[in-house]
Amino acid sequence: MTERDDVDADLPGGGSDRPRSAKGMAGSQSVPAATPDPLRSRYGGQAGRSKTEAVYNALRRSIMEGDVAPESRLIIADIAGRLGVSSIPVREALTKLQADGLVVIEPYVGARVTPLAADAIDEIFHHLESLETYTTLAACRKATPEHLEAIKAQLLAMDRLVDDPALWSVRNAEMHHLICDIADTPVAKALLGQVLDHWYRLSQHYMQDVFAERVRKAQDDHWRLFGAMSRGACDDVAAIVREHNREARQDYLSRTGQGAPWSR
Structure with a gap:
């Protein structure tokens, strides 16, 4: 089989989660709906x-x-x-x-x-900086006007979601996957997807309020990144990605009482 x-096919009632009628069950007595x-x-x-x-x-x-x-x-x-x-x-x-x-x-x-552990913040942002720098640089060098229009459309959609961090996060992951597709970096795309998943879980579990506060700043950084890509300023692209990740990392670490400024 x-x-x-x-x-x-395997769900009783055709997959519906609506409570069944109580009629015909113990007379006409009301049956509380299950959670x-x-x-x-x-x-x-x-x-x-x-x-x-x-x-x-x-x-x-x-x-x-x-x-x-x-x-x-x-x-x-x-x-x-x-x-x-x-x-x-x-x-x-x-x-x-x-x-x-x-x-x-x-x-x-x-x-x-x-x-999950809050001290994974440091590791996650190391991975994000490395993967995002690599993929956005490659995308900057390969982006066509059509590619830039696709990124712009994604950012405009994200603008409408800044007050809904959960949905914004979904679009954020989609935007990074789009950049990986433009860059033609399938391995980095798979790795970045996993890192973003771990970050989303961590932020929701430990720092949901902080994450919501940072969404607008992150969105502003994305538009700066788009502007640099549109100009073909790939060195600026790399600098913006590094700055974005390091500032976010330090903010999250400071809110959880961890960490010192990142230097390497």
Whole structure:
């Protein structure tokens, strides 16, 4: 039997999370609605995808948005039961999440969500500076007028989301992936995606308020970067990326009582 059937096929009631009517159950007595299961709701919204992909997306969102806490155990039988699938797509999804760095799988122990630590801020910003400098420099040298228009459109969309940090973050990742595509750097794109994922989790878990405060400054930096790319000023592009990451790093570290100015 294939695991690539439409995901709704395995969900009671066609994947709907609406509470069932109480009529015909214990007379006309009202039955309290059950608390919605966020994981199940996310799975039910993946109609048309393979089961593995739907389970992967549902688990990934639950981890990224903090519904599943760091270091929580991920029990295959429990997840399969909640989603109404066999263990096969759950195992495959967990393997993909391990490759993303979001899950740790230990032999004879099982899977758990990757832990978070505030002291990872320093490491994350080292990686961001390195990867973003490399990709934006390469994009600056290769960008066509059409590429620049695509970046501008993304930035205009992000302007409308500065008061919604969560949605802004999604667009921010898309913009960095667009720059990687322009630069033709697929390996850096994959690595940068993982680093941005870890940063989003960390910022949401420890520094949600600080992150929200910094969104407007980050957006201003993105427009400065776009201006430099539009002029073909690639040296300025590199300087803006370094300044952006180092200022952000120092701000976050100071808010958590860590760190000294970065020098190297």
